[in-house]
Amino acid sequence: xxxxxxxxxxxxxxxxxxxxxxxxxxxxxxxxxxxxxxxxxxxxxxxxxxxxxxxxxxxxxxxxxxxxxxxxxxxxxxxxxxxxxxxxxxxxxxxxxxxxxxxxxxxxxxxxxxxxxxxxxxxxxxxxxxxxxxxxxxxxxxxxxxxxxxxxxxxxxxxxxxxxxxxxxxxxxxxxxxxxxxxxxxxxxxxxxxxxxxxxxxxxxxxxxxxxxxxxxxxxxxxxxxxxxxxxxxxxxxxxxxxxxxxxxxxxxxxxxxxxxxxxxxxxxxxxxxxxxxxxxxxxxxxxxxxxxxxxxxxxxxxxxxxxxxxxxxxxxxxxxxxxxxxxxxxxxxxxxxxxxxxxxxxxxxxxxxxxxxxxxxxxxxxxxxxxxxxxxxxxxxxxxxxxxxxxxxxxxxxxxxxxxxxxxxxxxxxxxxxxxxxxxxxxxxxxxxxxxxxxxxxxxxxxxxxxxxxxxxxxxxxxxxxxxxxxxxxxxxxxxxxxxxxxx
Amino acid sequence: xxxxxxxxxxxxxxxxxxxxxxxxxxxxxxxxxxxxxxxxxxxxxxxxxxxxxxxxxxxxxxxxxxxxxxxxxxxxxxxxxxxxxxxxxxxxxxxxxxxxxxxxxxxxxxxxxxxxxxxxxxxxxxxxxxxxxxxxxxxxxxxxxxxxxxxxxxxxxxxxxxxxxxxxxxxxxxxxxxxxxxxxxxxxxxxxxxxxxxxxxxxxxxxxxxxxxxxxxxxxxxxxxxxxxxxxxxxxxxxxxxxxxxxxxxxxxxxxxxxxxxxxxxxxxxxxxxxxxxxxxxxxxxxxxxxxxxxxxxxxxxxxxxxxxxxxxxxxxxxxxxxxxxxxxxxxxxxxxxxxxxxxxxxxxxxxxxxxxxxxxxxxxxxxxxxxxxxxxxxxxxxxxxxxxxxxxxxxxxxxxxxxxxxxxxxxxxxxxxxxxxxxxxxxxxxxxxxxxxxxxxxxxxxxxxxxxxxxxxxxxxxxxxxxxxxxxxxxxxxxxxxxxxxxx
Numbered sequence: 001x002x003x004x005x006x007x008x009x010x011x012x013x014x015x016x017x018x019x020x021x022x023x024x025x026x027x028x029x030x031x032x033x034x035x036x037x038x039x040x041x042x043x044x045x046x047x048x049x050x051x052x053x054x055x056x057x058x059x060x061x062x063x064x065x066x067x068x069x070x071x072x073x074x075x076x077x078x079x080x081x082x083x084x085x086x087x088x089x090x091x092x093x094x095x096x097x098x099x100x101x102x103x104x105x106x107x108x109x110x111x112x113x114x115x116x117x118x119x120x121x122x123x124x125x126x127x128x129x130x131x132x133x134x135x136x137x138x139x140x141x142x143x144x145x146x147x148x149x150x151x152x153x154x155x156x157x158x159x160x161x162x163x164x165x166x167x168x169x170x171x172x173x174x175x176x177x178x179x180x181x182x183x184x185x186x187x188x189x190x191x192x193x194x195x196x197x198x199x200x201x202x203x204x205x206x207x208x209x210x211x212x213x214x215x216x217x218x219x220x221x222x223x224x225x226x227x228x229x230x231x232x233x234x235x236x237x238x239x240x241x242x243x244x245x246x247x248x249x250x251x252x253x254x255x256x257x258x259x260x261x262x263x264x265x266x267x268x269x270x271x272x273x274x275x276x277x278x279x280x281x282x283x284x285x286x287x288x289x290x291x292x293x294x295x296x297x298x299x300x301x302x303x304x305x306x307x308x309x310x311x312x313x314x315x316x317x318x319x320x321x322x323x324x325x326x327x328x329x330x331x332x333x334x335x336x337x338x339x340x341x342x343x344x345x346x347x348x349x350x351x352x353x354x355x356x357x358x359x360x361x362x363x364x365x366x367x368x369x370x371x372x373x374x375x376x377x378x379x380x381x382x383x384x385x386x387x388x389x390x391x392x393x394x395x396x397x398x399x400x401x402x403x404x405x406x407x408x409x410x411x412x413x414x415x416x417x418x419x420x421x422x423x424x425x426x427x428x429x430x431x432x433x434x435x436x437x438x439x440x441x442x443x444x445x446x447x448x449x450x451x452x453x454x455x456x457x458x459x460x461x462x463x464x465x466x467x468x469x470x471x472x473x474x475x476x477x478x479x480x481x482x483x484x485x486x487x488x489x
Numbered sequence: 490x491x492x493x494x495x496x497x498x499x500x501x502x503x504x505x506x507x508x509x510x511x512x513x514x515x516x517x518x519x520x521x522x523x524x525x526x527x528x529x530x531x532x533x534x535x536x537x538x539x540x541x542x543x544x545x546x547x548x549x550x551x552x553x554x555x556x557x558x559x560x561x562x563x564x565x566x567x568x569x570x571x572x573x574x575x576x577x578x579x580x581x582x583x584x585x586x587x588x589x590x591x592x593x594x595x596x597x598x599x600x601x602x603x604x605x606x607x608x609x610x611x612x613x614x615x616x617x618x619x620x621x622x623x624x625x626x627x628x629x630x631x632x633x634x635x636x637x638x639x640x641x642x643x644x645x646x647x648x649x650x651x652x653x654x655x656x657x658x659x660x661x662x663x664x665x666x667x668x669x670x671x672x673x674x675x676x677x678x679x680x681x682x683x684x685x686x687x688x689x690x691x692x693x694x695x696x697x698x699x700x701x702x703x704x705x706x707x708x709x710x711x712x713x714x715x716x717x718x719x720x721x722x723x724x725x726x727x728x729x730x731x732x733x734x735x736x737x738x739x740x741x742x743x744x745x746x747x748x749x750x751x752x753x754x755x756x757x758x759x760x761x762x763x764x765x766x767x768x769x770x771x772x773x774x775x776x777x778x779x780x781x782x783x784x785x786x787x788x789x790x791x792x793x794x795x796x797x798x799x800x801x802x803x804x805x806x807x808x809x810x811x812x813x814x815x816x817x818x819x820x821x822x823x824x825x826x827x828x829x830x831x832x833x834x835x836x837x838x839x840x841x842x843x844x845x846x847x848x849x850x851x852x853x854x855x856x857x858x859x860x861x862x863x864x865x866x867x868x869x870x871x872x873x874x875x876x877x878x879x880x881x882x883x884x885x886x887x888x889x890x891x892x893x894x895x896x897x898x899x900x901x902x903x904x905x906x907x908x909x910x911x912x913x914x915x916x917x918x919x920x921x922x923x924x925x926x927x928x929x930x931x932x933x934x935x936x937x938x939x940x941x942x943x944x945x946x947x948x949x950x951x952x953x954x955x956x957x958x959x960x961x962x963x964x965x966x967x968x969x970x971x972x973x974x975x976x977x978x
Contacts, residue, residue: 013631017869021865061873064873064876064877065873066872066875066876087667087668087669087789089803089804090768090799090804091765091769093806094669094799094803094804099673100676100808101806101807101832102833103808103832103834104808104835105775105779106694106748106779106808106809108835108838109695112693112838112841112842114837114838115841117647129646129647132642132643132645132646133642135642137638137645138637140637141633141634141637141638142502144634145633148629148633149627152621153624153626154621156624156626156821156824157822157823158618158823159823178576180576180578180583182588184588187589192681192847193847193848199845199846203599204597204601205595206598207598207599221845224845225845258598259595276579279579286594286595287594290596291595292594300576307576308577309576310576310578310579310583313589314578314583315578315579315580315582315583316589316590317582319592319595320595332645333645333646333647334647334849334852334853335645336847336848336849336850336851341589342589343589343591344589345592345593346593349597349601349603355713356710356713356714357681357684357714357846358682358688358825359682359825361825362681362824364633364823364824364854376510377502380506380510380550383553383554383556384554387553387554
């Protein structure tokens with residue numbers, strides 16, 4: 001028989017797969033008919049100029065997929081039935097079809113406001129986000145490979161909804177070194193970002209009409225997760241020492257409060273650190289009034305001046321703190337690795353609830369991250385990033401001072417990835433719009449304020465752009481400032 | 490100066506990282522003090538017997554991490570301040586501490602039954618689960634590497650909560666080839682397993698006290714997701730043609746039904762295929778009564794006898810079907826890649842809701858799976874698995890017939906990964922317990938029945954064990970059968 005294989009060698013992967021794919025395609029197209037005899041492995045190997053073992057492997061693959069059959073002592077033949085049978089219709093109206101109906105044939109009983117990502121630009125000063133050009137892609141790719149090679153099928157199977165044991169242990173060790181918390185594995189749950197940790201805790205802590213205190217300037221995605229329970233959120237003021245705990249105390253005289261959600265370390269968005277006195281008072285109040293403190297410690301490691309402060313959770317003797325962390329800032333937000341440290345009674349219920357939602361985390365990613373922790377790559381990466389962000393902060397501060405002087409007032413943030421600046425008497429919305437036209441994105445107070453009102457504040461991030469880009473972005477901000485000033489005056 | 494580096498070369502990864510780690514450790518331990526001068530790169534390279542560029546790279550790493558400082562024309566010195574400052578306490582009671590409190594200092598407002606994984610054993614016949622020893626680990630590891638190399642930072646960033654565009658396109662093409670549906674990317678949402686798709690759809694479709702019809706033998710994790718909304722579930726009988734649609738029709742005369750959840754292709758757990766007449770009637774009823782059909786098509790591809798049937802979604806002209814699929818069976822459950830095909834009005838709201846819960850999927854995994862689809866690896870893997878499972882089904886069927894004859898009655902399932910067998914007059918719970926003692930796990934009717942009652946049925950899986958293991962497992966099942974019979978009689 002004559003058999004010419006149209007072999008395309010530009011596909012990635014092993015040669016035997018390419019040969020098998022070419023034969024399968026010839027069968028699928030009808031060039032090789034059912035029952036036809038295929039050349040022997042030796043003959044085909046010679047005609048293709050490859051090692052015979054490569055053809056043997058290709059035939060084994062084709063047999064495993066059901067394209068061919070080998071009959072002992074007789075040879076290799078195209079299988080009589082094709083492996084990929086087309087599905088059958090159950091009615092004339094059944095597919096194949098090119099469209100999903102545009103309209104819904106049923107009512108939705110609940111609406112959710114559509115998700116809108118904040119506008120971004122080439123010079124991205126939205127704040128809070130790390131520079132993913134510095135993320136350790138190659139190291140991460142190796143970690144995936146090692147994890148899959150080491151743990152194989154177990155990673156791809158159903159597993160513990162609290163997260164992979166070795167990652168829970170690794171996170172515990174990391175928290176012990178860096179944050180004065182040394183949780184056992186049973187005190188830790190790995191979540192998909194801090195968002196899931198907060199969402200799960202909220203579902204268990206809150207019922208409709210329960211009261212939750214939040215910062216009057218804060219993190220709106222967290223508020224949405226908490227209010228999805230039907231709970232009512234009450235804003236508490238934030239000043240230069242963080243949450244005004246005496247205002248919370250006043251609220252407690254009037255209402256039962258079930259939980260307080262806050263960002264004590266680098267308050268989001270103002271970057272202030274909650275003072276020691278207020279920390280102690282908050283813990284006392286929680287014990288006395290039996291409310292939960294949802295402590296969101298999202299970027300603890302990025303602290304530049306002096307030492308970072310230990311989390312509230314490190315002084316919790318009463319079981320009132322639910323500690324929520326994330327690797328979104330120190331590693332990358334797209335990995336969606338967050339964690340919660342809490343008494344096991346809460347961790348177990350969070351895990352049971354999560355089973356209903358998504359069953360478990362992505363174990364391949366969890367194992368890869370556990371590798372990065374255990375071999376020290378994560379700690380090294382954090383040190384590199386801290387140093388880079390420290391330098392970037394200093395560049396941004398000096399550029400803003402040079403361009404704006406007194407027209408933009410801010411304290412140099414001791415940590416975090418952004419600064420919070422006041423522009424007295426300026427229409428910051430017009431400024432931000434003019435900046436976007438010049439390819440610079442910043443965010444204004446209204447994105448963070450509980451009441452949604454406009455106020456003359458900007459959040460300017462320095463984590464995502466390098467030093468040269470920050471210089472250029474500051475210059476563009478200055479031009480946008482003059483333009484938006486002119487357009488107003 | 491004399492400087493002897495205690496270099497451990499047994500760590501994985503590049504040599505320059507090992508050298509940097511050794512120097513950093515000496516600084517951390519105080520063997521190298523702040524301000525001390527380090528040897529030149531040439532001298533250190535010679536003393537270590539490595540290329541000078543390796544030492545240059547190690548010094549660059551150490552500088553990036555903040556351990557050392559290079560002063561032009563003067564040399565390299567240990568930095569004056571240590572990069573990893575210990576955090577400071579804010580009170581005497583603040584950590585470091587070794588324990589998280591055991592008791593909660595606040596009330597939980599909602600309880601969730603603790604999660605219990607079903608018991609498993611060496612011979613795992615629990616059914617429905619694929620054999621992960623056959624999962625393509627190495628191919629997957631390469632796909633992660635390619636995806637991270639190609640897409641880099643973008644994968645690690647925030648992205649579309651509906652899932653990565655290229656995976657939505659790839660899934661659409663796969664559904665078009667295999668399932669007679671050709672959705673546009675906007676009709677597809679990638680979810681974390683079918684569980685999240687079902688959970689999200691349920692949250693939007695159902696309010697407390699709404700009625701949902703489900704199969705009287707079915708998939709309990711789906712029921713829990715649906716009833717978490719406060720909706721009331723109503724079981725509908727299943728017979729040898731699948732869901733008894735006339736029973737649903739009777740229910741519709743008495744109650745407003747908001748949704749029907751079912752597994753029409755290989756009914757879970759009985760494996761029967763919903764008949765064509767019932768399919769058409771169900772679609773008519775949905776259009777007329779404006780309820781949603783939640784079609785869970787969890788293992789469509791594993792069909793052995795005749796052609797698989799197209800999904801209900803392929804004949805939906807009224808926008809009533811929410812089509813839910815998963816790669817848990819065809820690839821691996823641990824990857825948590827599921828998908829929903831529905832009109833964009835629903836997809837967009839599901840995405841907005843998911844932002845509150847976990848923001849977005851694992852994009853590295855989504856990109857790796859998109860690679861497996863586009864390069865044909867997934868299709869090849871499905872063909873290999875189908876062939877393997879077909880052979881395993883035949884072995885299990887013949888072994889069970891040999892060991893049990895008429896005492897175990899079943900139809901040979903046309904597809905799926907398990908069979909549903911009746912053991913008339915047998916205490917199947919006692920049998921399953923005796924089997925577990927012999928290291929064989931099977932599941933009984935009560936795990937699947939809506940009313941939780943015991944009935945003389947077993948679900949016996951053949952996906953997870955190879956042919957030899959199935960023979961051994963069947964022999965052990967037979968011994969357990971005699972034992973449990975004796976213990977009863």
